[in-house]
Amino acid sequence: MRNIRFLSIVDRMIMSDLLKTIFSVLTVLVVIIVSRNFIKILKMAVDGLISTEAIVGILGLKIVLASVTFMVPAVFVSVLMVLGRMYRDQEMSALSSAGAGVGRLYISVFKTIIPVVFVATWMSLYLAPWAAANVERIIHEEKQNVGVRAIAEGKFSEYNKGNLIFYVEKISADNVMHDVFVQNKRGDEMGVITAERAEVRTINNGLYIVFINGERVQGNAGDVDFIFETFAEYAMHLESSTGILVNPVEGIATLDLLETQDLKELSELYHRLSAPLSILVLVIMAVPLAQVSPRSGGYGNLAAAFLIYFSFANFEKVSSNWMEKGEISVWLGFWAVYMLAAFFIVILLIRLNGFIWMLMQLRGKSV
Structure with a gap:
């Protein structure tokens, strides 16, 4: 019985190039964007808003x-870079001569992209x-702790x-305060507390400053009912100054969004679902779009691709x-962009293979 392999030589070649390129491109994009965010984060730290x-x-x-x-x-x-390079190096011509057409190319690409889609969905x-x-x-x-961090x-x-x-x-390197x-x-x-040491702790989701080995005096000047006490540890709750934590719509769990009727939350749900769907649609679009002449420049159709993606x-x-x-x-708010993309994909496939090929496909005949 003939042994049928799930991954052919062409599949492995395209998969290897695609995975390496996806990782490289994603790393570059993330580094550029996170570097800009890092400057904002550092500014918040300099302003004392975060530690x-x-x-x-x-x-x-x-x-x-x-x-x-x-x-x-x-x-x-x-996908555009990998397939475009194969066109420029005339590898596509060799594959076409071996009988690997557009359909075979889609199979090889999607054997790589489908696992990526599952990862993107998660x-x-x-x-x-x-x-x-x-x-x-x-x-x-x-921000709750901003006042405590101001202690110098x-x-x-x-x-x-x-x-x-x-x-x-004095404040030691381990953030323990001495002679407080x-x-x-x-x-x-009015009260006065003196202690040998003090440190800030989170107890039961609350912020406390814990004084160690000290004395506490409670009362107003001129009164006779003063309270004097010594302690080994004394905890004082620090009041929050930033109000209640409000979870942004981007932080709402997806299961909660499935039950909502709020249009803003529905928009966020569709935005999350659009990630895997957009990958599938754009990859289908990228295969015919990647076709370039062997004499074209090193960037092929990337300029047109960027315009298409941003649109x-x-x-x-x-x-x-x-x-x-x-x-x-x-x-319509969710599906309109994909219906427009489907129309554009048909135009690209006709451009790649010709109108006769499209008619034959619609009639169920092979080329």
């Missing part, structure tokens, strides 16, 4: 979000919302609108905005 420890976490999550965003153009450009539906929600959570928590050794620092006044003699003095105002009562992406955003405003129906 230096949070920079790495936010940066990693931004890399995840950028990877999801640029997966579609990376795959589209990679990243778009589950990984990206998780990353967006965590970015918002980290920034929210860091050797000077008085205010926190919670002046209700807490700190003086710290605190004036605490709660309503009409595709912008029309997708425009139709989504129209859907949010209720100017067009929900189904």
Whole structure:
């Protein structure tokens, strides 16, 4: 019995080139975008809005979000680059002579792209919302701690609108405060705390400053009912100054979006579903678009490809905005761009193979 291989020599050649190119293009795009975001993150750290420890976490999550965003153009450009090179090196002519037509080329390309589509689906539906929600959570928590980070050794620092006044003699490398003095105002009562050491801890999702080995005096000047006590540890809850954490629509779980009727949330759901669908549509479009003359330049049809992609992406955003405003129906807001792309794909296939070939395909005949 004849042994049929799932991957032929042509499949392995195209798969190897495609995967390498997708990884390279995606890496370049992500590095460029994340580098710009990194400057903004550093500015937030310089302004004291986030701590230096949070920079790495936010940066990693931004890399995840950028990877999801640029997966579609990376795959589209990679298919064009790989197939365009094969046309310029006349490898396509050799394949055509061996009987490998457009249909065989599509099979080889999609053996590589289908796994990429599954990865893009998982990243778009589950990984990206998780990353967006965590970015918002980290920034929210860091803004809560902004007053604490303003505490500096050797000077008085205010926190919670002046209700807490700190003086710290020294702050060690492990962020432990030494020789601490605190004036605490709660309503009409005034208190003073002195301690050998103090450190900020998160307890039960709340932010506390824990004083170690100190004394506490509670009462107002002129009163006789003062409270004096010594302690080994004394925890003081620090009030949040940034309000309630509001999860952005980008951070809402996909399963929750499936049950919504809100147009903005539906638009976000369709945006996530568009990632795998856009890859499939643009790859189908890229195969005939990649055809170039052997004497053409090194970039082939990339200029036209960029124009097509940006037109595709912008029309997708425009139709989504129209859907949010209720100017067009929900189904049309999602499918309009793909119907237009299907029409353009037919034109490209006719351009590649001729009108007679298209008629024969429609009649179910082989070329």
